[in-house]
Amino acid sequence: MIRGVVMPAPQAPLELREFERPALEPGAVLLETLASEVCGTDAHLWKGQLAGVPYPIIPGHVSVGRIAETNGARDVDGNALRDGQIVTFLDVYGTCGRCWYCTVAHATTRCPERKVYGVTLSSEDGLLGGWAEHIHLKPGVHIIPLPEELDWRAFMAGGCGMPTALHAVTLAEIAFGDTVVVQGAGPVGLCAAVLAQLRGAGQVIVIGGPAIRLEAARRFGADAVIDIAETTPEERLERVRERTGGRGADVTIEATGVPSAVPEGMRLTRDAGRYVVVGQYTDVGTATFNPHLDLNQKHLDVRGCWGSDVGHVYRSVRVMARYAAQFEWTDLITREYGLDEAQEALEDVAAQRVVKALIVP
Amino acid sequence: MIRGVVMPAPQAPLELREFERPALEPGAVLLETLASEVCGTDAHLWKGQLAGVPYPIIPGHVSVGRIAETNGARDVDGNALRDGQIVTFLDVYGTCGRCWYCTVAHATTRCPERKVYGVTLSSEDGLLGGWAEHIHLKPGVHIIPLPEELDWRAFMAGGCGMPTALHAVTLAEIAFGDTVVVQGAGPVGLCAAVLAQLRGAGQVIVIGGPAIRLEAARRFGADAVIDIAETTPEERLERVRERTGGRGADVTIEATGVPSAVPEGMRLTRDAGRYVVVGQYTDVGTATFNPHLDLNQKHLDVRGCWGSDVGHVYRSVRVMARYAAQFEWTDLITREYGLDEAQEALEDVAAQRVVKALIVP
Amino acid sequence: MIRGVVMPAPQAPLELREFERPALEPGAVLLETLASEVCGTDAHLWKGQLAGVPYPIIPGHVSVGRIAETNGARDVDGNALRDGQIVTFLDVYGTCGRCWYCTVAHATTRCPERKVYGVTLSSEDGLLGGWAEHIHLKPGVHIIPLPEELDWRAFMAGGCGMPTALHAVTLAEIAFGDTVVVQGAGPVGLCAAVLAQLRGAGQVIVIGGPAIRLEAARRFGADAVIDIAETTPEERLERVRERTGGRGADVTIEATGVPSAVPEGMRLTRDAGRYVVVGQYTDVGTATFNPHLDLNQKHLDVRGCWGSDVGHVYRSVRVMARYAAQFEWTDLITREYGLDEAQEALEDVAAQRVVKALIVP
Amino acid sequence: MIRGVVMPAPQAPLELREFERPALEPGAVLLETLASEVCGTDAHLWKGQLAGVPYPIIPGHVSVGRIAETNGARDVDGNALRDGQIVTFLDVYGTCGRCWYCTVAHATTRCPERKVYGVTLSSEDGLLGGWAEHIHLKPGVHIIPLPEELDWRAFMAGGCGMPTALHAVTLAEIAFGDTVVVQGAGPVGLCAAVLAQLRGAGQVIVIGGPAIRLEAARRFGADAVIDIAETTPEERLERVRERTGGRGADVTIEATGVPSAVPEGMRLTRDAGRYVVVGQYTDVGTATFNPHLDLNQKHLDVRGCWGSDVGHVYRSVRVMARYAAQFEWTDLITREYGLDEAQEALEDVAAQRVVKALIVP
Structure with missing residues (x-):
């Protein structure tokens, strides 16, 4: 069984629940979570300030993990993914590529079909958020390996910011x-x-x-x-x-x-x-x-300026790797919390007591 | 002597005054006014709603005229101007080309040196507005001839709009x-x-x-x-x-x-x-x-969006000439007024009784 | 049975062949062809000047038709399509929305997955070109209805140009x-x-x-x-x-x-x-x-400038409809040909004897 | 008397000549040269590869100096210049701000009036190039002070590159x-x-x-x-x-x-x-x-990409000052030459024996 933190409803205490290991569809990946961010959005989620959230959810929209299993998935560059690789992924899932916003306006962040891991996907549908031991990356999720010169902690220091x-x-x-x-x-x-x-x-x-x-x-x-x-x-x-x-x-x-x-x-x-x-x-x-x-x-x-797309995450990875010697990214991380400390992490972020908080399962 | 309409101060009645024919500096032009616009800005001027206006002024910032005299002036295309040509000119005068806004920001409409004919030039300094029988175009004023296919009334129908x-x-x-x-x-x-x-x-x-x-x-x-x-x-x-x-x-x-x-x-x-x-x-x-x-x-x-520069007027002339068969520009003109009817013109514009009003000396 | 013109190989004479009516997948459409263009690309195809063409093919990449059957398809605006509607569609099919060109470079015309109706889809896979009585629009093909004010002949006069x-x-x-x-x-x-x-x-x-x-x-x-x-x-x-x-x-x-x-x-x-x-x-x-x-x-x-995407066709439809009174689009069409005249049409286009030739089944 | 290096004609040996101290027009500046660049353009000038050069000239188009005298000049930011300030200036002089390229195309580097210090201004007209003890900055030359954190040698290391x-x-x-x-x-x-x-x-x-x-x-x-x-x-x-x-x-x-x-x-x-x-x-x-x-x-x-304007030099100064701790600009300078070594400097540059050579009078 896989443990994950669930936010059952706005204002309700977080709960640690167990999930079954999912069967992977072709193109899917199971990620062993290394870290997932606790960000201001999570505080908004907990206060119930965002519309259209299908509680209960597993929070955590920016995460990094090690590939535990892959069913033929490829990364954004088109390369086959392999077990053990350390990757991140775009939290946005399901942008349709067919609607007027996707195809005529070229404003994919306005696509009505887009869902967000950790925000607008329900825990009833599985491990679709980062505050869990594993994350289920559905087929079509945009996956980006971290280059060797970019430590996963350094990447997470940037987080969704x-x-x-x-x-x-x-x-x-x-x-x-x-x-x-x-x-x-x-x-x-x-x-x-x-x-x-x-x-x-x-x-x-x-x-x-x-x-x-x-x-x-x-x-x-x-x-x-x-x-x-x-x-x-x-x-x-x-x-x-x-x-x-x-x-x-x-x-x-x-x-x-x-x-x-x-x-x-x-x-x-x-x-x-x-x-x-x-x-x-x-x-x-x-x-x-x-x-x-x-x-x-x-x-x-x-x-x-609203939302991010694949390119923004892909480019963030490139920039953080290239200028890692110049900027001490990890300096942005104030504290790491275990899954059972998620409630405390959330409250620290809401109170601005930390710059950046991570859940490290 | 040359007659011109003077706005002595905000709210004060317009006056018809006489001016001497100016001596032309090298590069200057004396224009015989064919028409000058009465636009919403003139109503603002009269109500005292604009800052930095050196009353008394001769209103009229968009005008068209026939060249009465030229002292070696050239048009924007670099061609020598000749007597009798029908031209318009950019009302903006004196943009310095040397300040930070002109040279670094490339935002010439923000140049602190820019003056505007009919708005921020005083009638004490001469015929520097369009509601007069003649207009004195100082050296450096940007002059644009009207092409043959663009009647001056058609051009004035566009006016500063x-x-x-x-x-x-x-x-x-x-x-x-x-x-x-x-x-x-x-x-x-x-x-x-x-x-x-x-x-x-x-x-x-x-x-x-x-x-x-x-x-x-x-x-x-x-x-x-x-x-x-x-x-x-x-x-x-x-x-x-x-x-x-x-x-x-x-x-x-x-x-x-x-x-x-x-x-x-x-x-x-x-x-x-x-x-x-x-x-x-x-x-x-x-x-x-x-x-x-x-x-x-x-x-x-x-x-x-603030202000116009030479390019906007130059391109307006080109577009109005090219598409004159498609759009009946003169249809925008509601009425023409003589110099002695300027007060009435101003009030008609202020009350939105007309679409476009012209002073035709 | 449905008749279609097949180009068996470069330089080989076109043939009229019969195809079975396809079963429609969810999201697919069967179109009754009203007209399909014969354009310079078709002459290039016939001369064998394009790489990667899976001959035999049914040529015809820009077409207009009446919906004969639909299995739940929607148009680019997201509206459900209905039988009898007159529509066109983007010839490009299969742009992946996941590769680096689609997601990072935002250069969808460079997606390696893109196929083109009438050019890079084989007739062995069905009615995937316009020179046929019917066209099979696979799920995901971008479909654009013609507005009432745009006659289909007028639209086809523009064609892929x-x-x-x-x-x-x-x-x-x-x-x-x-x-x-x-x-x-x-x-x-x-x-x-x-x-x-x-x-x-x-x-x-x-x-x-x-x-x-x-x-x-x-x-x-x-x-x-x-x-x-x-x-x-x-x-x-x-x-x-x-x-x-x-x-x-x-x-x-x-x-x-x-x-x-x-x-x-x-x-x-x-x-x-x-x-x-x-x-x-x-x-x-x-x-x-x-x-x-x-x-x-x-x-x-x-x-x-290479290739077109959905937006270019969508906007073409809008522009041709809006300015149909100003430009006599159909004036660009030199001649219409039946399916059995396709060879002649191809040769007329190759010899530049016509401006625009249409196949009208 | 002021000494300057003169290039009398293509291929002719450089000469050291003496000039009188110029009287300053209003808005002019006399600069005591700290350094002037020897760049590839100077090699082209010496080989006669550039058209429209009014030999004899004083080469040196990018220079830095200390203000020896000023007649009321201001810098690009509009501040009054004062004796002793260390400044650079845009080599381009005389861009008209009135022609079609300046005003309609907004392509000031294509202005037909533009002259370049050290390239298209003749030494018969004075100290209009940098390889001299003093430089005469005519009224209207765009002058940019160096900020304190940017050493003049560091700035010259960038030079016109x-x-x-x-x-x-x-x-x-x-x-x-x-x-x-x-x-x-x-x-x-x-x-x-x-x-x-x-x-x-x-x-x-x-x-x-x-x-x-x-x-x-x-x-x-x-x-x-x-x-x-x-x-x-x-x-x-x-x-x-x-x-x-x-x-x-x-x-x-x-x-x-x-x-x-x-x-x-x-x-x-x-x-x-x-x-x-x-x-x-x-x-x-x-x-x-x-x-x-x-x-x-x-x-x-x-x-x-052709030519530079004021903004490019202004921004270069800002960037070099801001990132001076990160990039060791002076490392680009291979050697400094006296006025009487100008011939050698020219030949070293032409032969690519140096990265950057400076004349330091």
Whole structure:
């Protein structure tokens, strides 16, 4: 039997349950879990803030494991997978490739068929989340081996924040030498701050908190940090302008989850600059802005960024492997928890007591 | 002596004053005015809604004239200008080509040196606006001859709405077959509706009013019009979704001047669509939106569009000339006014009694 | 029994064979063929100029038909299909959605799994080409209904030239008012000349022949045509420069199939212009160019364009329907042939005696 | 009197001449030269391979100096310059900001008015090149102060290769994790290899020679180098494919000056990849390619890259300052020469005996 952590319903205590070893369909893989992430989304799931979740679920949408069994599966590069390989996989499953969004709009993250491991797949259908000893990768799941130079702990330090940030930073179209402001110092914000340097930013300013996260931002190369708890919006605007010849950031990336951060981010950005909003993952209310001053006269470019696709994870693996000597990825991991400590992990993440928490079965 | 209409101060009655014929610097041109536009901006000027205006001014920023005298000036294509030629010119004067915005950001419409004929140049400095018998084109003003196949009345029917809309529609990156919603049926909105067809839109839906303008939208090819006065936002959203398989517009272009139109436009646009805001020309207040639903989860791309440059006017002239057989441009002109009727023209425009009004000295 | 035209091998005479009515898998459709195109590709197939063709095949990759039977299939918009509907479909079948090209590079036309109806599917596997009374649309084939305002003959007049040209013109990123040169006056070239107008080109110049095709170019709105048989490359360059202030075309689109056209096209394009190469469909030899003069110093942007995807066909349908009143699409069809006249049709196309030939069973 | 090195005519020996100290026009600056580059362009100038050069000239187009005198000049950020500041400047002078290329095409590097310090300005007009004790910066020259954290020697190590490479790498649109091949290991190629890492490339492969330059490529982070002298084109293609799952480079950047490198580079690049050609600076002959195989079927994107503008130099300064701890820029400098050693410097550069040579007066 295989043990897995089940979230039975919003607010209900997590439970450790046993599952049978699944029979593998052609193209499927059984993964022995090495680690699975506990991220802000899991806290949202537990609070019941996401719609369309088929509780009970096994949480854990970004995971890494060793192949225990494979029934003829191949990786994204088309190579046959073999037992013992260490791989990750895209949590998104079932994007149809046939609907209007997939084929005409080329916006696969909007495909209505997409399901997400650990989020929108029920534990009644099997081991479809990462907080378990094994994970059942259905046929068609996009599997990506980790290169030798990328330790699995290092990869998990990025977790789902890395492909999310990679998507956002790609949309941000940073030019060499640009000033980049990142709003938010959680996993997405920290990854964005790193990736901005890997786009040749001229300076990276991280706005957020608490201190533990701002220190991490410093260690990961931020040129300046601004503590959200110790400044007013006016002061933050003033600090950014001081460092940019009075103009504001060329590019701002929002990763906060707080609605009022959005109009503030518009103001932090210079005229004709670009603003990417990636942190408004749940509906926690509205914000007020001035369409003339904050958008139209500014000639501002604002981009909402939702979801990741295969390419974002594939590229995250490549980047983390290539620049592993330059950035101490594992430094982002605060603590590892056993399956029976999942409840504690969830609460630590919800309270922002940790930067990154892992379940290590 | 040369007669010109002067706006002495906000709210003060227009006056007809006399000016001396200017001596031309090398590279300057004296234009005999054929027509100058009365546009919404002039109403804003009169109401005192724009900052930094050096009253008294001669209004009129988009004009066409016959060259009365030239001191060695050349047009944008580099050809020497000659007496009698019918030309227009970019109202923007003095963009420096040396500042950070001009040279590094390539955002010339944000150059702090730019002045605008008829808006930010004072009548104390001469004939620097279009509502006059002659206009003094300083050295460096960008001059564009009208091709023979483009009657000057046809060109003026587009007025400043055409390059503004051309800029917005360019930013909108319409793909072949896209559904385009235009919010607003004034000169910018109508021009945007035409230009969307010249990008191969699959359908163009104009939302606005009053009836006289929606009829013009119909004549200029709109596939559907929605009267703002007879519908609620929910009904408008419903109508757009009915025509788009439930998805919303691929591209929406805002040209209304009303802040609440902006969040509405975000909702009218489909997931992963694009929204261009060009109509929020003055500060008339704030708007409220939901960053999660309206921007982030939608994966929406929002672009503020400010100002025109030489290319926009040059391309407007080319497009209006090429498609003059297809679109009856002059149909946009409601009435021509003499210099001594300028006050009436201004009030007709402010009250939206006309689509396009011209001063014809 | 169902009759279909079979091409047994390169150079071998076409044969009329009988096929059994297929049983439909879930998601499949049986189409009663209304018409199928005879295009240049079919001539290449017959001459054996394409690699990887599993002869015998039923040619015909762009077709339109009436639904005779459906086993629960849906169209690209997600709507259930019903008997009697008139539809077309993307000839490309089997793009995997899982390989590196599909998921990381987002270059689905490079997917190694893609097969093409009428080209790389064998008649031994059934009615998988359009020159037959019925066509078997396998599950997953992308099906697009024709809107009422688009007659099926009008749609077929575009044939595979329209989505090919739409792809090329999209890559060409034509700006409003640009001068567009199209090299080649076959179906792709003519469609490109039309679509350039639907991007707001300032003028469209078609270079090609013979006279029958140049006349068609004129009727479809080309501002100028240049007969390839009556001019030297130097004369053509001279003519284009005369019409562009000495600069050359802003955008050039190649649709000729002749290697030497490519360096000529580079020279016809202005400095910092864009050149799209879509007509080099088979390997007929090399060309020589000067990398300094023709590419580097010109700051030229050159784009090879290969294959179409669902979006190109979907958008073609939308555009042809929307602008059917403006362009007399059926004017492109020279002749319709019965199934038993397929050999004659093929030879007429190979000899360029017709603009567009249809098989109408 | 001020001493400067003059190149009297192609092939003629360099001469040391004396110039009078110029009187400064308003907006002009007199720079005390700290260093000026000897680059491949100077070798071309000396061999007479560039057209339109008004010999005699003072060579030296990329230089750094201390402000000796200023008549009210401002830097690109708009700040007043002051005596003693260490600055560089864009060698391009006189871009008009009014012609069609400047205003409509937004292709300022194609402006017919642009002159280049050290290349197309004659020594008969003054100290308009860098190989002199002082340089006369005319009004309107774009001046950029070096930040404190960027030593002037470090900046000069990049020289004109850095903004050239920055332009090319920007055009290359590298995505995170891409494989980037750089053809050529001279100053432009080495800078491109560094900048590719600052765009998050997954691996960088440098093809070139001789050994001294490939060692520099290794030190500057290249993941692999291929010696052009020890491999055939087929072997190089094989090596690149081995490292890319058989596909080829996502992005290739050419910086060789050898025409045959261009078709080779097309083949080194994967289907639907991108190829930037920046090294074909002079006309040294033609190349042959197969438009079907090398361009069209490959769906290849090829971009010629010519000239730099203010933004490229401004951004180079920012990037070199920000990443000075990571890349040992001065390591690129092989040797410094006095004014009276200029002839030797020129010959060393022409013979590729050095990576980067500086004149230090």
